[in-house]
Amino acid sequence: MDCLCVLPFLGEIFELKAELNSDKKEKKKEAVKKVIASMTVGKDVSALFPDVVNCMQTDNLELKKLVYLYLMNYAKSQPDMAIMAVNTFVKDCEDPNPLIRALAVRTMGCIRVDKITEYLCEPLRKCLKDEDPYVRKTAAVCVAKLHDINAQLVEDQGFLDTLKDLISDSNPMVVANAVAALSEIAESHPSSNLLDLNPQSINKLLTALNECTEWGQIFILDCLANYTPKDDREAQSICERVTPRLSHANSAVVLSAVKVLMKFMEMLSKDLDYYGTLLKKLAPPLVTLLSAEPELQYVALRNINLIVQKRPEILKHEMKVFFVKYNDPIYVKLEKLDIMIRLASQANIAQVLAELKEYATEVDVDFVRKAVRAIGRCAIKVEQSAERCVSTLLDLIQTKVNYVVQEAIVVIKDIFRKYPNKYESVIATLCENLDSLDEPEARAAMIWIVGEYAERIDNADELLESFLEGFHDESTQVQLQLLTAIVKLFLKKPTETQELVQQVLSLATQDSDNPDLRDRGYIYWRLLSTDPVAAKEVVLAEKPLISEETDLIEPTLLDELICYIGTLASVYHKPPSTFVEGGRGVVHKSLPPRTASNESVESPETAPAGTASNEQPDVIPTQGDLLGDLLNLDLGPPVSGPPLATSSVQMGAVDLLGGGLDSLIGGPNFVAPPAAAVPANLGAPMGSGLSDLFDLTSGVGTLSGSYVAPKAVWLPAMKAKGLEISGTFTRHVGSISMDLQLTNKALQVMTDFAIQFNRNSFGLAPAAPLQVHAPLSPNQTVEISLPLNTVGSVMKMEPLNNLQVAVKNNIDVFYFSTLYPLHILFVEDGKMDRQMFLATWKDIPNENEAQFQIRECPLNAEAVSSRLQSSNIFTVAKRNVEGQDMLYQSLKLTNGIWVLAELRIQPGNPSFTLSLKCRAPEVSQHVYQAYETILKN
């Protein structure tokens, strides 16, 4: 009222004010309607607050609703006035009409004023237990609203427990809303275990799923997706009950159901009939999503992109539905194109290419470019089609449409790299279009081609010289490429091109401000002037082949994203932790950024430096470092060793190029091949939901834990100001733990315990902080089991199983080291199949074999086998040769190293002969010790 004077539509406000205070109901209502209308278009009518609130006490429901609408909008700006409304709210919450009770509690939750929320608690508590389900379901949502305003209040008042009880409500709609509210609260409170799912609650959810509204079904399905079934049978029964949702008309329900199925399918054995049925059932709903509105199509396509990468078999026959219609919106077109390439195979490549060629003549420039690029990707993906692709690209170059030509040249460069010395005959055609190239990427690609094939192009020097004229106007990409290409040319035809190379080197080193360019120039210059032979080895080094895999999502990330089907994460193809604000604290570790190998595929620049880093995984083993071996040679099946021939050349390159590249080689952690990532995660609680699944399935079968040594004193009290630590290591159903006994032998109380491990050979690290709940008083002893994982940093120790530990308390920090028995690292899925065992045994060179004697062991073959099995040493086969029992056994370490064993037992002779074969022979000694400990205790 006092602020009215500043309002621009003063007259209008006065008029409304008068009408609001009118005695006639009808007039009042019309006035409130006008107020609401002004509000919706963004006019500020907050000055009318007291007048509008005065209209609240009415039995006219429409008027009441309108006033409530107004209140929700403006209460925040007039908190003191809003209090005036509280009484009416509280009264309405007692109204006999459930509609009014629900409306009151609903509106109160929307008023974000602290003073009001205080009054909300009592009515809300009543409404949560209301006899009418409509009120209960509204109240459930209200808890989420209140939590958003004042989380502490909700917890203190015990609303969360009431909400959890609502999951077992008799009305499916109430269940769905409770699930939705809990999910929303859980998102802001990741640590709290709100949605504590167990088979009983799952069953309730599944029942409610059939009966609640479509939106409720989405909430329930999303909630189900977070559950981890205890075994494959439970997974299958959930899948069976979820599949009918695939025929729902609401596409969000369909996609949420797909998520649940994709996730739980992971647990089903592929031999199961049901697995095949499920695969078949998934295709039609996904195809149907593509006939929906374009916006829905877009989200569906982004998700299908993930599904196709994870399980290509689902849609492999559905290529045609991804063919682009000419009036699709551009965002749909681009996505369809991407999926077409992913589905391209030898069987359908002809059709795909014909389509792509068609697209390349369309109007939209972005789309045309991507289509041309797609042709290149097809060539790289499907080898048989390469020739066809190249000729298609040549046809397109003939059209002389500028951007088509440029794009075609960029992809032809990639094809050259994939199939060297095969299609060089087309170079002449490419050279004809030299003048029309104006985009840096195309120019760089062309220069790369000229440099790479300088010996076959008669006028290569002229061509490159023509580029050199405008050297300073070129983009960095082109400059770098030109420098490298001319050096290549010089090395191939030294006689005619000396002048040219001098010119480019001086341009790069003296006239350029770009440090990359300058440094590269200097390196070449020095190389060429000191040792031309070395220069040749560096610059003309054999390049690694590029593969189609470059655009695929990394498997671990893909697995994580599969858990997020239907969410924004699946649209962006990024885990939610990287972009959702405030984070859903479940910290899914972001994966290391894509390494250099990807970039070098896309652009030929940085040829020498790029190649060095590409070869990275191969470079390290040649250093003879055990660590490298541990990490690299863990592929169970025999694979051919690293291509030593090329990597030795690369080694030279690395040395020559000096320390600057060290960082490229990076920590050894990066080297772990992705194929091993999943099994190596065993026992790592940090893994994504999917790797947890693996844990469970592989854990089935071995229920008894492995042998546990008695506790030994690790840190005597003498050395640690009165703290004595003794302990041992255990492994039980896939998880490793360190059982500690802390004794306080000092005279003062000890508190603030913490533990840390030094880097060690197998990356053992505490999976949780050391929890000593109460302070440790003098002469008191406490037993703690500290869970461990194997995802810590790795450093080779001497001896291999040495573990250096630091323990801190309020007094000081103490260090000790201990040796852990290797068998705690034997994983549950260490059983190799027979064929594989034979092949691997043969494949490992004989010098890696080590023989040991196990003396004084009174057991027979059966007992030995079963005892070893309980420690995850699996008997693959048993034979009886000349009265001797031969046991063939396999085991696998947490980092994926396989150890193969042959145990010879002669009846009556307590001495056994153990032969071990392993790609990393260093571990044999310790495996033998593990055998000794297990068998003799």
Place this chain on the structure above:
Amino acid sequence: MIHSLFLINSSGDIFLEKHWKSVVSRSVCDYFFEAQERATEAENVPPVIPTPHHYLLSVYRHKIFFVAVIQTEVPPLFVIEFLHRVVDTFQDYFGVCSEPVIKDNVVVVYEVLEEMLDNGFPLATESNILKELIKPPTILRTVVNTITGSTNVGDQLPTGQLSVVPWRRTGVKYTNNEAYFDVIEEIDAIIDKSGSPITAEIQGVIDACVKLTGMPDLTLSFMNPRLLDDVSFHPCVRFKRWESERILSFIPPDGNFRLLSYHVSAQNLVAIPVYVKHNISFRDSSSLGRFEITVGPKQTMGKTIEGVIVTSQMPKGVLNMSLTPSQGTHTFDPVTKLPSLKGTVSLQAGASKPDENPTINLQFKIQQLAISGLKVNRLDMYGEKYKPFKGIKYMTKAGKFQVRT
């Protein structure tokens, strides 16, 4: 969940905003306007736009952008489906969904939106229930309301809201009991230069208009249910019964609804009911070209093809066309370069440079025919005593039907 909703017209004015949680400043739409500017056409605005603190999900229908603002991880399909539902509801309430109509009924719109979402959670989205809560405006009701002082907000809890059949209200009464079913099939196809189909699929729907008294329980059976292997149902259809007997058994909602939609995919043979012969060429030397199109029926099972419209977008270089149709009419729009022809046409056009080949879009209708061959066998009603009037209609239409040249 859904935080706010903005309605934006094609000239970029925000003409309605609704917040279900705290108020989000409308400046968030600037990110949307940026994307809109970048996209050449309204249809090409990407449906998901990230901004530093929010995500904007939009749908474009009836020349209006419906932009939802969300702040946390919410399934985008959920939001988009909901937005489509909002559009459908407006259309249901006001007959058309357009800017002037929404502006005229802004209070009803606001009330409806408030009923549809609570704190971002869907509350009542079934039009049956909504209409009981908030009565759609009609001229008669406005008059009655002003005279009697009654309201258009229902003060009874809608009966369907919590029952096991939330889509149907109780106490429905009609003097004429009737149930109509329309089987409508759309052919999506891409035909290549030589006239053979590259892809062809059928998107079919069965739309129903059911006006029956009481709580009827209907069953609908097909002559050839095998055709339907990829279906999505209205929630009222009992899935178990379909799985085991291939019969649609349901308690229908009152009024108009989509009973099911289905998809007959490329694997099955899809008959293409028309052929298009074309000869479009541009000559480099002269500024003239040729444009000839002939459309004719094939495999129509004796039915006539009606309402044939041929549209084709000419390359930029085309200045004008002079066309002679053998039948029907034609137009050429020099702005969008769209000639639409009916019948047989031949023409010459002034072309400066032939860059791309125009694609021909075809629309047509065939009455009394479902091209997939789907046929309803019988419709039975249980639960009520009267005899309803039943009707079934078939129609085939062209969906996205395009011919490459």
